[in-house]
Amino acid sequence: MNTLTRMLLGRLGGLLLTLFLASIVIYSAVLLTGDPIAALAGGAKPTPELVAEIRAEYHLDDPVWQRYWEWLTGAIQGDFGRSFVYKTAVTTLIAPRFAITLQLVLLTVVLILVFGVGSGILAATRGRAVDRAVATATSLGMALPTFVVAILLIWVFAKSLGWFPVYGEGDGFWDRLWHLVLPAISLAVLFIAYISRVTRSSLVAQLHSEHVDTARVRGIPRGRIFGAHVLRNASPQILAIAGTTIAGLFAASAIAEVAFGLGGIGSLLVQAAARADLPVVQIVSLLLVTIFVVLNAVADLVSALIDPSSIEGGALA
Numbered sequence: 001m002n003t004l005t006r007m008l009l010g011r012l013g014g015l016l017l018t019l020f021l022a023s024i025v026i027y028s029a030v031l032l033t034g035d036p037i038a039a040l041a042g043g044a045k046p047t048p049e050l051v052a053e054i055r056a057e058y059h060l061d062d063p064v065w066q067r068y069w070e071w072l073t074g075a076i077q078g079d080f081g082r083s084f085v086y087k088t089a090v091t092t093l094i095a096p097r098f099a100i101t102l103q104l105v106l107l108t109v110v111l112i113l114v115f116g117v118g119s120g121i122l123a124a125t126r127g128r129a130v131d132r133a134v135a136t137a138t139s140l141g142m143a144l145p146t147f148v149v150a151i152l153l154i155w156v157f158a159k160s161l162g163w164f165p166v167y168g169e170g171d172g173f174w175d176r177l178w179h180l181v182l183p184a185i186s187l188a189v190l191f192i193a194y195i196s197r198v199t200r201s202s203l204v205a206q207l208h209s210e211h212v213d214t215a216r217v218r219g220i221p222r223g224r225i226f227g228a229h230v231l232r233n234a235s236p237q238i239l240a241i242a243g244t245t246i247a248g249l250f251a252a253s254a255i256a257e258v259a260f261g262l263g264g265i266g267s268l269l270v271q272a273a274a275r276a277d278l279p280v281v282q283i284v285s286l287l288l289v290t291i292f293v294v295l296n297a298v299a300d301l302v303s304a305l306i307d308p309s310s311i312e313g314g315a316l317a
Helices: 003-031 048-057 064-076 090-125 127-143 146-160 173-207 210-217 222-260 265-274 278-306 309-315
Strands: none
Touching (some): 003 278, 090 173, 090 222, 127 173, 222 278
């Protein structure tokens, strides 16, 4: 069994263990929020007969471990249960909203990669003045929380200038894209600044490394040195940080979705938590954790394929 195969099996085992433990934590944490009877009764004060009927219908008197096992095995088979509030299958609630969140995250990823990595490359290669300008811009970007950026964007580009819509996700591809521009920018600003700094630091470290100095002495063209020795060697670290960042976007998207009135899974999670809709909270939380650990594993795999020496350097740890 070669090193890459052992890394893949190790990552797969770690991923499954993480998801199993996360499912226990999520199920237990949601149960601690209180009795769901009020949500199941539609907000009205239930009679003793109605309470007994609800507890029997939803098996609320069964042992916790039995309810957890039925929930977990059902989720594995695609049965995510029924919403306490909407009285419909959780799957039908998540599916259309996940598409909106996925489109928002993809647009945000494009912005982060283009402006984050691009500005990091400029800061590392275009002299001190550009480096200072990028450092100032990234300092400002990292100091601005997403909800503050969202408010500023709405005020300037939606309310004052009227260039973009304030609310909703739009219909059709171009209208949807138009509606997602401001939410994606608000979500991307902080991460652009972070990725820019990581990219700049990784590239500067490679530019001052011994093998790059040797390549310069040998007369290898500057562009070739940058592509083959600097950018390639810096890529695993940039990819690892970018993978973690992108994975976190799915959870962070809730802020932008609420601010701009988008019907994604982030806003669904916020609404479900506020209304004690436990099946929705449990499944959306587990879905976000699954996305996070899977994307991190993919980032590790891509980094290992680009730089196989990184496997020996700690990927198996």
